[in-house]
Amino acid sequence: MIRRTALAAFLFLAISAAVVQGQEDEKLQTSLPNILPRFRGRAVIMEIDARILENGEVTWNETHQKVTIPGRPVEIKLVGENLVVIVRFTFIRNNDGGQKLLVAQGQIWMADPSQGIRYQASVQTIPLEFDETLYYFPLGPLKPEDSASSIEVKLTLRPYEE
Numbered sequence: 348m349i350r351r352t353a354l355a356a357f358l359f360l361a362i363s364a365a366v367v368q369g370q371e372d373e374k375l376q377t378s379l380p381n382i383l384p385r386f387r388g389r390a391v392i393m394e395i396d397a398r399i400l401e402n403g404e405v406t407w408n409e410t411h412q413k414v415t416i417p418g419r420p421v422e423i424k425l426v427g428e429n430l431v432v433i434v435r436f437t438f439i440r441n442n443d444g445g446q447k448l449l450v451a452q453g454q455i456w457m458a459d460p461s462q463g464i465r466y467q468a469s470v471q472t473i474p475l476e477f478d479e480t481l482y483y484f485p486l487g488p489l490k491p492e493d494s495a496s497s498i499e500v501k502l503t504l505r506p507y508e509e
Contacts, residue, residue, distance in 0.1 A: 386416050390507035391438055391477075393421050401496045414507055420452075423500060425485075429458040432485045434500060449473045449504065453485045477506055 393415060398408040413421045420437040437450040453469045475481055483500040 389440065390414055390416050392505045392507050393436060393438070394503040394505065395421070395423060395436075396501040397423055397425065398499050398501075399496065400499055425498065431456040432498060434483065434485055436502060438504060447475055447477070447504070449475050449481065449502070451483055453483075455485060475504060477504055479503070 391414070393413050394410070395413070396408065396410045398405050400406070415421055415438060417438050417440045420435045422433060422435045425432040431454075433454045435452040437452075439448040439450060440446070449472075451469075451471045451473060453467075455465075455467045457465045457467075459465055473481060481502045481504075483502065485498050485500065488497070
């Protein structure tokens with residue numbers, strides 16, 4: 348597992364974050380009122396709150412709301428001097444509209460002076476309901492023996508309403 352000491356250095360550097368999906372998402376958001384009826388009723392809003400915690404206190408926070416449709420991922424990218432974290436959330440809904448799933452794909456690149464660049468990837472499928480809050484920890488949950496710094500992504504999924 349990635350050592351949290353490198354995260355501490357990351358916390359004090361210039362941090363940039365973005366929720367990205369590319370130019371196609373801008374087209375999707377501007378065309379939602381005109382989208383085919385079968386997709387309009389399936390569109391969802393992902394509310395994403397990415398933050399860095401140090402000793403239980405929020406030291407950095409960024410919030411986004413993105414409109415998407417099932418199968419179309421929403422990506423979060425956190426970039427520091429020695430750490431890059433990319434998390435991609437994809438909402439999936441079965442055809443009858445019952446079961447809702449969120450696929451969380453995480454990728455981490457970390458520069459470690461003693462070991463070079465380290466890479467870690469993960470994929471999780473998480474059942475969830477609308478308005479349920481999901482917490483995702485790209486570097487894993489904070490453990491008592493680790494430093495008191497962590498990255499936390501809070502996600503809430505809501506149905507899109509015009």
